[in-house]
Amino acid sequence: MAGATISAAAGWEAQRRRAFLFGLSPALLVLAAITLLPALALGVASLTPLSLLDPVATFHFRDPLGNYRALLQDPRFTGSVWVQLRLSATSVTLQLATGLGIALLLNAPSRMLSAVRSAFLIPMVLPPIVVALIWKILYTPDVSPVHAALEAWGWPLRSLIANPDTALWAITIAETWQWFPFTMLMVLAALHMIPDEPIEAARLDGANSWQLFRHILLPYIKPVLVVCGLFRLIDSFKAFPLIYVLTNGGPGSVTEVTNFYGFIQAFNFSYWGYASAIAVLMLAGVFLLSWLIGRLNGSETSEHH
Amino acid sequence: VTSRENNKTAAVRLLGRRRVLRAASALGAGAIIGAPAFAQGSKKFSGVTLNVSAFSAPYQKLIKDWLPEFEAESGAKVNFDTPGFPVYNQRADLELSTKGSGFDVVNVTFIYSSRWINSGWLTPLDQFVQDKSQTPADFDLNDFLPGARAPETGRDGKLYGIPWTAEAMISAASRFDLVKNAGLPYPDTTDDLVNVLKAVHRKERVSGFITDNHYGWTFPPYLHAFGGDVFRKAPDDLYPTLDTPEAIAAADYFARLLREFGPDGAVSYPSDQAVQSLKAGRSNFSSLGQIHLAQLADPASSKVLQTAAWGQVPKGPAGRFPGTAVHGYGIPAGSRKKEAAWHFIAWATSKQTMRRAVAAGYGSPSRRSDIDADIFRKRQTVNGYDLARLAADAIDLSGKQGYMKYRTVSVYPQVDQQLNKAIELIVSGQQTAANAMKQAQAATVAELKRAGVAL
Numbered sequence: 240m241a242g243a244t245i246s247a248a249a250g251w252e253a254q255r256r257r258a259f260l261f262g263l264s265p266a267l268l269v270l271a272a273i274t275l276l277p278a279l280a281l282g283v284a285s286l287t288p289l290s291l292l293d294p295v296a297t298f299h300f301r302d303p304l305g306n307y308r309a310l311l312q313d314p315r316f317t318g319s320v321w322v323q324l325r326l327s328a329t330s331v332t333l334q335l336a337t338g339l340g341i342a343l344l345l346n347a348p349s350r351m352l353s354a355v356r357s358a359f360l361i362p363m364v365l366p367p368i369v370v371a372l373i374w375k376i377l378y379t380p381d382v383s384p385v386h387a388a389l390e391a392w393g394w395p396l397r398s399l400i401a402n403p404d405t406a407l408w409a410i411t412i413a414e415t416w417q418w419f420p421f422t423m424l425m426v427l428a429a430l431h432m433i434p435d436e437p438i439e440a441a442r443l444d445g446a447n448s449w450q451l452f453r454h455i456l457l458p459y460i461k462p463v464l465v466v467c468g469l470f471r472l473i474d475s476f477k478a479f480p481l482i483y484v485l486t487n488g489g490p491g492s493v494t495e496v497t498n499f500y501g502f503i504q505a506f507n508f509s510y511w512g513y514a515s516a517i518a519v520l521m522l523a524g525v526f527l528l529s530w531l532i533g534r535l536n537g538s539e540t541s542e543h544h
Numbered sequence: 545v546t547s548r549e550n551n552k553t554a555a556v557r558l559l560g561r562r563r564v565l566r567a568a569s570a571l572g573a574g575a576i577i578g579a580p581a582f583a584q585g586s587k588k589f590s591g592v593t594l595n596v597s598a599f600s601a602p603y604q605k606l607i608k609d610w611l612p613e614f615e616a617e618s619g620a621k622v623n624f625d626t627p628g629f630p631v632y633n634q635r636a637d638l639e640l641s642t643k644g645s646g647f648d649v650v651n652v653t654f655i656y657s658s659r660w661i662n663s664g665w666l667t668p669l670d671q672f673v674q675d676k677s678q679t680p681a682d683f684d685l686n687d688f689l690p691g692a693r694a695p696e697t698g699r700d701g702k703l704y705g706i707p708w709t710a711e712a713m714i715s716a717a718s719r720f721d722l723v724k725n726a727g728l729p730y731p732d733t734t735d736d737l738v739n740v741l742k743a744v745h746r747k748e749r750v751s752g753f754i755t756d757n758h759y760g761w762t763f764p765p766y767l768h769a770f771g772g773d774v775f776r777k778a779p780d781d782l783y784p785t786l787d788t789p790e791a792i793a794a795a796d797y798f799a800r801l802l803r804e805f806g807p808d809g810a811v812s813y814p815s816d817q818a819v820q821s822l823k824a825g826r827s828n829f830s831s832l833g834q835i836h837l838a839q840l841a842d843p844a845s846s847k848v849l850q851t852a853a854w855g856q857v858p859k860g861p862a863g864r865f866p867g868t869a870v871h872g873y874g875i876p877a878g879s880r881k882k883e884a885a886w887h888f889i890a891w892a893t894s895k896q897t898m899r900r901a902v903a904a905g906y907g908s909p910s911r912r913s914d915i916d917a918d919i920f921r922k923r924q925t926v927n928g929y930d931l932a933r934l935a936a937d938a939i940d941l942s943g944k945q946g947y948m949k950y951r952t953v954s955v956y957p958q959v960d961q962q963l964n965k966a967i968e969l970i971v972s973g974q975q976t977a978a979n980a981m982k983q984a985q986a987a988t989v990a991e992l993k994r995a996g997v998a999l
Contacts, residue, residue, distance in 0.1 A: 290995075291637055291638060291641045292641070292659065292663070292954060292995070293641075293663075294641050294642065378809070378812075379809060379812070379817070380807070380808040380809055381807050381808070381809075381821060381826050397808055397809075398808045398809025398812065400809060400812045401808070401809035401810065401811045401812050401971075401972060402972065403972050403973075403974050485812070486812065487757070487812075487814075487964075489811065489812075489964070489965065489968045489972075490811050490812075490968040490969065490971070490972035490974065491965055491968050491969040491972065491974050491975075492965065493974075503961065506630070506634050507957050507958075507960075507961060508957055508958055508961075508991075508995075509637065509957075
């Protein structure tokens with residue numbers, strides 16, 4: 240009797256799952272069509288030497304790993320990965336630090352601070368190309384108010400985007416300006432969720448501001464910071480408009496990140512197979528990073544518990 | 545007669561003198577525009593829809609405005625798509641490579657012309673030009689500048705595009721008054737240019753020299769002037785020659801212009817920014833396309849109209865080699881409406897349409913008759929400088945000497961990239977001219993081998 244009841248319950252569960260699946264299937268199909276199929280096409284193209292110069296003759300699978308082998312021996316590609324890693328590491332770190340710092344400063348109930356918080360969100364909602372144009376003006380000594388002011392104060396500053404030593408930092412600063420509000424917003428939301436009791440208790444125990452931050456606030460907002468870092472890291476691999484407008488990958492190759500190099504291979508040289516292989520490697524890299532950070536975060540969370 | 549005259553007088557009174565003059569000038573224009581083949585309202589192509597694509601440019605804007613007239617005459621409906629230059633090229637390259645029928649008329653982009661023509665992606669136009677039932681008698685192919693027709697011609701000697709623009713590189717000085725004050729003439733040679741720049745750089749806070757950071761376009765006139773070239777002999781021998789002593793000397797010279805006499809951050813200046821810098825009087829000399837440099841004479845936006853001067857690109861030890869760029873309309877091999885497509889091209893590049901464009905302010909016609917026309921000459925003569933003559937001479941020069949063939953080979957985009965990088969490396973002090981050009985040579989050889997070019 241009990242066995243029959245269990246089997247009836249299991250059958251009902253299976254029916255329920257099937258009904259859910261049936262209901263979800265149109266959405267899943269659409270999702271597959273708009274996400275998986277293009278990714279699949281990218282993967283397939285990456286296994287061919289497809290070139291627009293002769294698409295018929297070059298779309299074959301005689302040497303499916305040829306593009307990947309060539310990429311490993313392509314110094315411009317490996318150089319672009321190094322540039323990408325430097326840009327991602329510096330800009331994400333700066334975004335997290337700036338976003339966190341400003342969020343802590345603005346974390347108080349005040350109408351004025353609320354207005355300031357809204358103002359700080361502006362860079363994030365601007366179209367990337369507008370951000371790039373703003374920074375193009377700021378970085379062009381001829382027309383830049385910043386350069387003019389510095390020169391008037393007796394501290395003339397050479398062009399940052401034309402100098403190979405500072406060009407990548409110039410991109411980093413612009414990228415940080417655009418995206419620190421994301422971290423700021425997330426951290427502010429996390430700070431609002433912290434209960435008052437532990438903070439009050441720590442204050443009563445004589446904790447100073449740093450101790451309060453280090454031992455009370457940071458543990459609460461750490462998961463949010465990790466998520467912000469992950470989001471921004473993934474997004475930093477898509478840095479394109481700033482580089483396209485500000486430096487075009489130069490001077491030389493000092494700001495040529497991997498997706499910019501992929502763009503050149505596809506749209507300047509018509510090597511779609513090679514460019515697809517670059518995109519696939521970027522995709523794999525981002526997946527790997529996400530997984531690593533996820534694991535790191537997971538293990539730290541379980542340690543706390 | 546009297547009655548007719550009375551009516552005319554009454555009409556004049558009724559309409560007002562200005563309106564009559566406007567109407568009369570419109571009729572006059574109509575008489576010019578109304579060439580027999582295009583004004584009969586034959587509606588030969590009723591029901592046909594033509595898909596035309598070309599990159600956004602002043603000529604396209606004018607043609608778009610006048611499309612209703614073409615549609616009324618031919619009966620065809622025209623979808624005229626004009627995306628930006630890079631988007632257009634990517635789209636057309638993809639469409640043509642598949643020999644699709646998505647487009648009936650395309651712009652034959654200069655840097656892609658050899659690839660598109662010699663890959664068999666376009667339709668020869670000679671048969672249409674020679675067919676009197678399809679081409680008006682006054683079309684006159686020979687009226688198009690020979691230097692403009694050359695890049696539209698395939699290795700088989702057939703014509704694949706009708707040029708609608710022929711742009712030439714010239715030089716200009718936005719603040720020639722500074723040069724005159726220094727007691728120097730307009731520089732004619734590369735040595736003169738350096739001497740002039742030494743005398744005027746930073747005078748009144750004006751930088752000496754600026755140009756477009758697309759060095760694959762702005763550097764070759766200097767490369768040629770020093771006796772160098774991009775390839776050994778394009779298009780037959782595509783072995784790159786970027787590390788020859790002449791090429792290294794040219795790169796060193798050109799980079800020096802930007803490094804010593806350019807504004808701070810000169811390597812980050814694309815064409816628009818360079819032109820703005822010139823028009824605002826922040827930079828003095830430049831060598832760029834005449835469409836760009838003619839803007840120094842625009843009273844609405846230029847602060848240097850009174851002080852600007854123009855000339856040919858400087859002559860080097862090996863001579864003078866102004867760059868030219870030609871774009872034309874062609875018919876994709878896959879088009880299924882070729883007759884209607886030709887009808888459109890013949891109309892869009894007819895003497896009447898091009899003259900009308902010139903009258904409306906168009907600045908780079910490809911027909912000799914337009915370049916010689918008074919209306920064009922008057923507009924193109926500024927401060928005593930005949931910009932039309934400068935451009936036409938440059939185009940003639942490139943047509944005769946054939947040095948622009950380097951730019952129409954299918955692998956030039958790869959070389960173009962290497963030149964951009966090499967000049968940037970030299971200007972930004974990352975490498976010497978010799979090292980940068982040797983690196984460019986090695987990278988170009990690798991790229992060409994990869995593209996399957998037999999070296």
